[in-house]
Amino acid sequence: MDLAFTQEEGAFRAEARSWLHAHVPSTPLPSLETEEGFAAHRAWEAELAADRWSVVDWPAAYGGRDCGLVRWLIFEEEYYAAAAPARVSQNGIHLLAPTLFAHGTEEQRARILPPMASGHTIWAQAWSEPAAGSDLASLTSRAVRTDGGWLLSGQKTWSSRAPFADRAFGLFRSEQHTAKPHQGLTYLMFDLRAPGVTVRPIARLDGKPAFAELFLDDVFVPDEDVIGEPGQGWHVAMSTAANERGLTLRSPGRFLAAADRLHQLWRTQGSPHAMRSRVADAVIGARAYQLFTYAAASRFLDGEPLGAEASLNKVFWSEYDIALHETALDLLGPEGELADTAWSEPYVFALAGPIYAGTNEIQRDIIAERLLGLPKGRR
Amino acid sequence: MRFLLDPEQHAFAASLNGLLTAADTPSVIRDWSRGDHSGGRALWSRIAEAGVFALAVPEEYDGLGARPVELAVAFVELGRYAVPGPLVETVAAAALFTEPALAKRFLPSLAAGGTMATLAPMDSQYALDGDAATTHLSLTPDGLRLAPGPATPARPSLDPARRLTPLLPGGELLSPTPPTEQALTWARLATAAQALGVGEALLDRTVAYVRQRTQFGVPIGSFQAVKHRLADTKIALEFARPLVFGAALTMSPADVAAAKVTACEAAYAAARTALQLHGAIGYTAECDLSLWLTKARALRGAWGSPDECRDVVLSARA
CATH class of the missing domain: 1.20.140.10 (Butyryl-CoA Dehydrogenase, subunit A, domain 3)
Incomplete structure (x- = not known):
């Protein structure tokens, strides 16, 4: 049992500290829950990514440093000690990315992770529905099979970052009348600007549009944007949930x-x-x-x-x-x-x-x- | 960084656990509360044979070297079984005997279990179990003294297994400049670990109880109001544990004080929940639960109140 870090870990800490000291904006960015602030935080993600600091624990192929969990903890300590900006890409890098590492295909990882790491694509989560909160498995938004993909319909809500984000991920019911509610769900990714998507921002307690309702009307999603097997979405999502908590x-x-x-x-x-x-x-x-x-x-x-x-x-x-x-x-x-x-x-x-x-x-x-x-x- | 107990430390905990399970501590505790120390002394010897006191004693005086992590492992188990006696005080005494002459005179017997030492913490006039202890120490303005013995009468504690005795004044001056800070740090660490074990025992007993106690035709442990109190108890204990072992690694007074206040508050909250969920049976002296309930209250104040410990944490920061 020990709490000592190695010399290499110490050097990593020093490198992170010195980069952050040179790059963290001296005045705080505007709130990321505003259009202006969202753009500023997106630009900050790009600055982090340019020197491979946005996703240090990811493999190098996707923009990371493959540095492992201990160095990730060290990086985070330095990041917040330096009063660096909030992470607008958090839903993507902490919720979706672990799911892709566990259940995605190599093609999906290569296509989705690098633009996530650079802040080019910002992700929103789309879990809850008006009648499915804590009882998430009772969700009713549907994914219906169509040529080459799926058509999504229904309503999602409390979708954080959605007012200004680019894409979203969530669970949809792809089979009706299953024995148990958590069966027959499929994990899908979709474009928030696709035809059929309406994003209605919701003002948080302080009035800022921190989340949104999503209305989906036959939104086409290609097969390549299904994560894991269709119908296995609950199992796929739970690995994300464990990461989130x-x-x-x-x-x-x-x-x-x-x-x-x-x-x-x-x-x-x-x-x-x-x-x-x-x-x-x-x-x-x-x-x-x-x-x-x-x-x-x-x-x-x-x-x-x-x-x-x-x-x-x-x-x-x-x-x-x-x-x-x-x-x-x-x-x-x-x-x-x-x-x-x-x-x-x-x-x-x-x-x-x-x-x-x-x-x-x-x-x-x-x-x-x-x-x-x-x-x-x-x- | 690898912040986990190693296999030897787990094995040490398991062997102590086995020893204490076999010792039937509830009857030992009840005898001790009545002033019959024979069972408690026999248990003390076995605990010493297992090497517990030697963990606070350097090797040249028949100890195992100062090993605070293993000591914390041991005191969690001692707390889990509510073992009576001046356990913490004996560890604190070991930390006071740093001068070679004192070390040579006192430590080998302390490590072997032949010395049951007690002393009053700096701000208290009461030493724990002075009527049972073999060595009585006083921390006075002029230094560390070997007190002539306990004064009578002892005063009862809210924990019937603890008796608080004033010590007789005077006695041999052992050291004009004893390392009181160090002794306090060891005492607080041991108390924190003991409290963690007390809290775990309270949680385990209460979980077992609510699984078998039925009302309205179902186990009361299936009710959300009951579950959530026990979940909060679990959370508080699981976040106290790393503070205790982190403090054992650094032995910095601030880390140890943080562990002390957090473990003692978690154990005390566990006691409140255990009492509530047992209902009236838990409020009786007859129910063994009382042996842990009352100890949780006593440990909370022993060797530094919650606010004193918080002061140490803040004072240490720049």
């Missing part, structure tokens, strides 16, 4: 940096005693999350798959994130109400954490049933 969606670097900034804020506010415990808990929680992730990464490198443990992780970071930002707003006093401080948009973003990627109620059911062995019951 698990190691890759929220790296410890993000929270270590946020806790550092919170501690600095507390100090600049005169270290108010009444806030001491909450600030300490944020600092301790970031360390706990880092070490928990190091342990998970070590198990993963030993060949153990990420399983229901990812649900522990998801509940922890999503609740931690809100507590940290609430502490920051409280520290700001009357200014905490303002919507244009460095803490306000991250606070609004954090509020969604316990809802997306499988609500925390669903995660607690998974923990209770799969990790603790409690009997299934009514939800």
Whole structure:
């Protein structure tokens, strides 16, 4: 058991730090949930990609450095410590790409991954439907077989990044009347500007169009944009879901940096005693999350798959994130109400954490049933 | 970086677990609470034979060298079985005996289990189980003293298996400048690990209970309200564990304080959940659950309150 990094890992950290120091914009980019900000964040992805920093853990053939999980963790620590921009390509690189690595064809990987890595193609997720949220398998959007592909119809919603993104991925019902609802689903990718697609942006709590409803009316998708076997979409998607909750969606670097900034804020506010415990808990929680992730990464490198443990992780970071930002707003006093401080948009973003990627109620059911062995019951 | 216990460390935990399972600790604990220390002393010897105290003692004094990770592994198991006695205090005492003359005099017997040491933490006048301990230490303004013994009467703790005794004043001055910071760090690490084991035992017992207890015709463990409390207990313990072992690796006072507050709060929350989900039976002294419930409360305050530990974490930051 040890927490020491090798000399080579130290050199990698130094290289990342020095690149970020030279390239991270000195003033924050506009919010990525605006048209202007989305474009600025897309350009930042291209800048990262030009020097192979956008997807460091991917194979070199697709724009990565093939650097492995430990260096990815190191990169993320440096990335957020440098206050680098939010990743507009996150849905693609953390949700779709792992699915393509696990279930895609070589042709799909070669066609889809490099433009994802460069920010040329930005991906939105299209999981939820108006009547299928936590009960995702009850979805009703259809994929109907046609010559050379599929015709998609139905409605998706809460599709994050969709107002400005290029393409989307999601599950569609390709077989009716199956014995169980999660059978007969197919995992498909489609163009958000294809004929038959209507994107209606939805304003988040702060009014920004962070997600959208998608109306699909006989949208043609060629066979080459099916991932895995038709009808096996649930199985294909669950590997993505584990990634979303698990190691890759929220790296410890993000929270270590946020806790550092919170501690600095507390100090600049005169270290108010009444806030001491909450600030300490944020600092301790970031360390706990880092070490928990190091342990998970070590198990993963030993060949153990990420399983229901990812649900522990998801509940922890999503609740931690809100507590940290609430502490920051409280520290700001009357200014905490303002919507244009460095803490306000991250606070609004954090509020969604316990809802997306499988609500925390669903995660607690998974923990209770799969990790603790409690009997299934009514939800 | 490989942040996992190695196979030898897992084997050490398993062997201690086997030893403690066979020891029927609930009856040992209940005897200890009544002032009958014989079973507790016999168990103490077996724990020493397994090498637990030697993990805080250098090799030249018959120890295994300072091995905080293995010590944490051991204390998780001691907590899991709610083993009574001044376990943490004996580890803290080992850390106080750094001067060669003191080390030579006290450590070989401590490692072998012949010394059951106790001392009062710096801010407390109470030493744990002074009536059972063989060596009583006082940290006074002029240094470390070998106290003449416990004063009477001992005061009861909320945990019946812990008795708090003031120590008699005076006694031989052992060292004018004992390494109190280091002793505190070892004591806090051991307490954190012990609390983690206490919390795990509370969770395991409660999971077993809600699987078999039926109401409305089904196990109460099938109800979402019950499941979610246990899921939260699991989350808190699983995020305390890496702090405990991370602290054992660095032994920095801030890391150890973070582990102490987090493990103790997770264990205490586990106790609250365990009590609630057991219902009235859990509120009885007769139910063995009480042996862990009351210990979780006691450990939370022992060797540094949650707020003291948080202060250490923040004070260490630039």
